[in-house]
Structures are given as C-alpha cells and as structure tokens.
Amino acid sequence: MSRKVYLSKKVPKKVPKILIVNSDKMDYSEVKLFIPKDSRGRATLDRPWYIWFNYRNPKTGKFDSSSKFNFKLGINRYKTVAQRKACGKNLVGAFTRLLKEGYNPYENTIPINNALTFEVTEVTFFEAITQALKDKKTTWAESTSASVDFRINKFIDFATTHKFIHNPARDIKRAHIVEFLKYIKRKGETATSVNNYRAAISGVFSQMVENSHIEHNFVKDIRKEKSNPVKNHPFTTAQISDIRNYLEVNDPYLLDYLRVLAYSFLRNREVLRLRVKDVDLTNRLLTDKTKTKAIEKVFIIDQLYEILVKMNLEKYDPNSFVFTPNGHPAYWEASEKSKTDHFGHRFKAVKRHFNLGREYGIYSFRHSFAVNIYEHFIASGLSQSEAISKMLPITRHDSVEGLKNYLREKRRMLPKDFSHTISIDL
Structure with a gap:
C-alpha cells in the first residue's frame, strides 16, 4: 500500500x-x-x-x-x-x-x-522484521545468526499469538517488546537470557531503522535485567597440574585441544575453525577468524610449536580441520555450536572427576594463563600499566581498559600493600 x-x-x-x-x-x-x-x-x-x-x-x-x-x-x-x-x-x-x-x-x-x-x-511488522533479519545475517557469523534467529522467531511467535505481527511496522511500540520480555521471564528464563533476547531484538530493530521501516530503535532504551552470570574462574597451578596428569592418561587429544587454546589465547570456536592450512610452522603463525577481527595472525610460541609439531599436520589434507571427533585432522560437517558442545561434553568428564563446580570450564584455562602472565610481569618488577601494555598483543584485547576490566574481573588486580599509609590504630 x-x-x-x-x-x-x-x-x-x-x-x-x-x-x-x-x-x-x-x-x-x-x-x-x-x-x-x-x-x-x-x-x-x-x-x-x-x-x-x-x-x-x-x-x-x-x-x-x-x-x-x-x-x-x-x-x-x-x-x-x-x-x-x-x-x-x-x-x-x-x-x-x-x-x-x-x-x-x-x-x-x-x-x-x-x-x-x-x-x-507501508510495510507490516512481519515484513519489516523479516527483511531486517535477512539483512543482518549477511554480516553475522554462523553462530550469531543461529542464536539470534532462534530468539527473533520466538518473538515473531509471540507477536502472532497476540495479533500484532501484521500491524504496520511504524505502529509497533516499546510496550510490545516489554510485554514479550516479561513473558520470557515468566517462562523461567534467567536474567541473562532475557537480556540476550533484548539484545537480539535491538540488533534487528536497528536494521529496521536503517531500512526506514521504523523511526527509532526504542528497544535499546529498555532497561536491562540485573544479572550475575556464573563466570569461568581461573584454575590454580595445582589444579592445572592435576588436570594435565589426568588427561595424559584418559584423553590426551582433549589435552592438546586445551593446550592450543591456552597457548594461543584463541576462543573455543576459534580453535575449532583452524584448518591444517592455517598452521604455518615455518613462519610460526596461526591464521584464524576471531570474534573481533575477520582475520587474525597469532604467533606460535615455543610451547604451542611443540604441540603442533607432534600432531604431524603435514600428513593431512590442508582443508581438514585440526580438531575433530576422529582424534586427528579431518573434514567435520557440523555447526560451530555442535563442535564446541562436543569438546565441552568431553571436558565434563574432567569436571566430574575433580568435582568442579559451574564456575569452571574450558575458558578457565585461557583465564589462568592470562593471570599467570600478568603476575609474572608484576613479579619481574613491571608496574601495572607496563604489565598491561606488554599483555595487550598477547591476549589481543581491543583496549587497555578492556584488558584491565578483564583482569580485575578475575580478582587478580589487587593493590599493593598499603599498610604503611594508615596512621589510625583501631
């Protein structure tokens, strides 16, 4: 019309x-x-x-x-x-x-x-949100697209049930989104999950603004739910030693996977994207698609070099994935979520054996190594700012403040002893 x-x-x-x-x-x-x-x-x-x-x-x-x-x-x-x-x-x-x-x-x-x-x-809300979702998918990674698609389809089902899906797009109000988020919360979703639904809808509504189908993305103005998600805690040195000894006997391939993740500071999905051709042992470089950059070059340090040499990658097809359920490089047709779930399930055996809680996971190794490097720099006499500066190219955080917040979250950026500055005796 x-x-x-x-x-x-x-x-x-x-x-x-x-x-x-x-x-x-x-x-x-x-x-x-x-x-x-x-x-x-x-x-x-x-x-x-x-x-x-x-x-x-x-x-x-x-x-x-x-x-x-x-x-x-x-x-x-x-x-x-x-x-x-x-x-x-x-x-x-x-x-x-x-x-x-x-x-x-x-x-x-x-x-x-x-x-x-x-x-x-004029377009209906269904036409507008469907087009916006289609447009956004061209810029999203497969994992992001799948998770947002799921949440937006839930919202579309809600809009259909409550009979506003075919209303003009410009007639959709903040109240529609608020009621949906309340509905999701009543269904038992956690605060973190509710916030993820809000973020997914907001991203698509931003595209609707770009498409001139609505005037303003009012979703971003909706207050987030307060949440305290369980974070992956770093392991102690003793815990890592125990886990290494256990895996050397029970799952050495998983141990190699964890070592590559920890020594490269890549994320789960990024390690699983690695193909044989991405590993350049001559120039000691990994080439990978990461969360924040389309292509990332990662230096292969000595410890990582030893692991990759031991895997005899040159024997396999260059397009094979480095880590697969086969225990060696091979083709693996599966979604990134399925791939991370596979190694996550294998790590659950470790958690059961050592009675580890929800606060520990595969990411804990990455955090442990970051904390270890930071403490080494501090112990060697560097100031906090000097240590942070040297760590940036290692952890590849986007900013100094981002790395500071990351380390602070792991409860390791404690102040030096300030007892000499207190003159009050309580």
Missing part, C-alpha cells in the same frame, strides 16, 4: 533524484556524502554512510559543534559500494535543493510553497 506524504514538517524518508542547484553563499555549507574507508583507504561497508552539512547556528550566528547535521535515510540498506554511492549522490542532490528552497534543520520545516511529494511504502 502506498500513500502520499506532504513534506512541510519533516525531512523525507525517501528522496527523489533532484539536480544540484548552485547558489550563492548561504547559511549552510555544501552537502557532502561521508564514505568510510578501510585501512587501505578503500570505501567500506562495515561502517555507516551518511550525508552531512553545516547550518549556521541561529543563536550564535556561527558554524559550531551543534551546527553539523547528518542523515542516513536508508543508504546503509544497500549492499554494494556502487549502490550506496548512487543513493548518496541522490541524497546530496535532494538536500542541496531543499536547503536552496529554504529548509532549516533547526526548525525542521521548509516553505509550503516549495513542498515536495513522494511515495512511502
């Missing part, structure tokens, strides 16, 4: 092709298209595109920090650089014309005599 929109109070959601009209110097700057670039200076689709211009602040009469305006208007729904450039060119032309004819972004109006008309296509 289409409807005519009379543009006199707000900027259009879709703008027609309009030729740029040259004008004398006015209260606004030239309208430009912002094209984000990658590290090689090439246009990238990984960050938002938008058109922007400056408009003289009516209170100060100057171009200042508040005088810059930018608009996306659906440009980021296009999936190629060429399409976004074409759309951006049209938007630049349209806004140039609007400014020429009196559009004032502070007042968000244009003169009635120069109003434009254009077509807006």
Whole structure:
C-alpha cells in the first residue's frame, strides 16, 4: 500500500533524484556524502554512510559543534559500494535543493510553497522484521545468526499469538517488546537470557531503522535485567597440574585441544575453525577468524610449536580441520555450536572427576594463563600499566581498559600493600 506524504514538517524518508542547484553563499555549507574507508583507504561497508552539512547556528550566528547535521535515510540498506554511492549522490542532490528552497534543520520545516511529494511504502511488522533479519545475517557469523534467529522467531511467535505481527511496522511500540520480555521471564528464563533476547531484538530493530521501516530503535532504551552470570574462574597451578596428569592418561587429544587454546589465547570456536592450512610452522603463525577481527595472525610460541609439531599436520589434507571427533585432522560437517558442545561434553568428564563446580570450564584455562602472565610481569618488577601494555598483543584485547576490566574481573588486580599509609590504630 502506498500513500502520499506532504513534506512541510519533516525531512523525507525517501528522496527523489533532484539536480544540484548552485547558489550563492548561504547559511549552510555544501552537502557532502561521508564514505568510510578501510585501512587501505578503500570505501567500506562495515561502517555507516551518511550525508552531512553545516547550518549556521541561529543563536550564535556561527558554524559550531551543534551546527553539523547528518542523515542516513536508508543508504546503509544497500549492499554494494556502487549502490550506496548512487543513493548518496541522490541524497546530496535532494538536500542541496531543499536547503536552496529554504529548509532549516533547526526548525525542521521548509516553505509550503516549495513542498515536495513522494511515495512511502507501508510495510507490516512481519515484513519489516523479516527483511531486517535477512539483512543482518549477511554480516553475522554462523553462530550469531543461529542464536539470534532462534530468539527473533520466538518473538515473531509471540507477536502472532497476540495479533500484532501484521500491524504496520511504524505502529509497533516499546510496550510490545516489554510485554514479550516479561513473558520470557515468566517462562523461567534467567536474567541473562532475557537480556540476550533484548539484545537480539535491538540488533534487528536497528536494521529496521536503517531500512526506514521504523523511526527509532526504542528497544535499546529498555532497561536491562540485573544479572550475575556464573563466570569461568581461573584454575590454580595445582589444579592445572592435576588436570594435565589426568588427561595424559584418559584423553590426551582433549589435552592438546586445551593446550592450543591456552597457548594461543584463541576462543573455543576459534580453535575449532583452524584448518591444517592455517598452521604455518615455518613462519610460526596461526591464521584464524576471531570474534573481533575477520582475520587474525597469532604467533606460535615455543610451547604451542611443540604441540603442533607432534600432531604431524603435514600428513593431512590442508582443508581438514585440526580438531575433530576422529582424534586427528579431518573434514567435520557440523555447526560451530555442535563442535564446541562436543569438546565441552568431553571436558565434563574432567569436571566430574575433580568435582568442579559451574564456575569452571574450558575458558578457565585461557583465564589462568592470562593471570599467570600478568603476575609474572608484576613479579619481574613491571608496574601495572607496563604489565598491561606488554599483555595487550598477547591476549589481543581491543583496549587497555578492556584488558584491565578483564583482569580485575578475575580478582587478580589487587593493590599493593598499603599498610604503611594508615596512621589510625583501631
């Protein structure tokens, strides 16, 4: 269904092709298209595109920090650089014309005599959320796509039952999401799970905004549930020694898996993505797709080198996965979740043997090694900031603050003895 929109109070959601009209110097700057670039200076689709211009602040009469305006208007729904450039060119032309004819972004109006008309296509909520989910899947990893798909389908079922799934997308309100989250909570989901549903819906609603199907992603404004998820605690040195001795006898292949994870600081899924061709023993490099980067290069330290040499990887097909249920590199057609579950189930035997609680898991090895390295740096005389700086390329956290929070969470960044600073005797 289409409807005519009379543009006199707000900027259009879709703008027609309009030729740029040259004008004398006015209260606004030239309208430009912002094209984000990658590290090689090439246009990238990984960050938002938008058109922007400056408009003289009516209170100060100057171009200042508040005088810059930018608009996306659906440009980021296009999936190629060429399409976004074409759309951006049209938007630049349209806004140039609007400014020429009196559009004032502070007042968000244009003169009635120069109003434009254009077509807006109404879509149902089902159409909008389905399209948004499809668009988002092109940028998600397989594991993310599967988990979000599951949660969004739960929400779609709820919307169908409560008969708002075929309402116009713009009629969906914050209350619809709040009621769904309450429903999920009543069904027995934990606070963490409820927050995961909220995050999944918010991500898809952001795409609905990009697609110009809704005005604002109000889901991100919904308060999160307070939760205290069980974290993986680091093992003590004695615990690691006991686990090593047990696995050397009962599951040496799982021990190799844990060693690769700990010495490389890769995550479970990242270790399981490794193929034989990703292991370069000559240059001592692992190539992997990680959580935060498309491609990551990881240096193979001495301890890791010994493990990988022992596995005789050169005997296997380069496309074989390094770790599989076969006990050696092979093809393994399974989802990443199924793969991590396989090694998780094998580790449960270790937990049962040593009576380890929920707070211990495979990630505990990664945390143990991080803590061990940090304490070694501190013991060698480095300050906390020096130790953090040296650890960044090892753990590959994105920021100093992120690594600090990580170590603080593991309860290891304790202050030095400050007893000499206290003069009160209680």
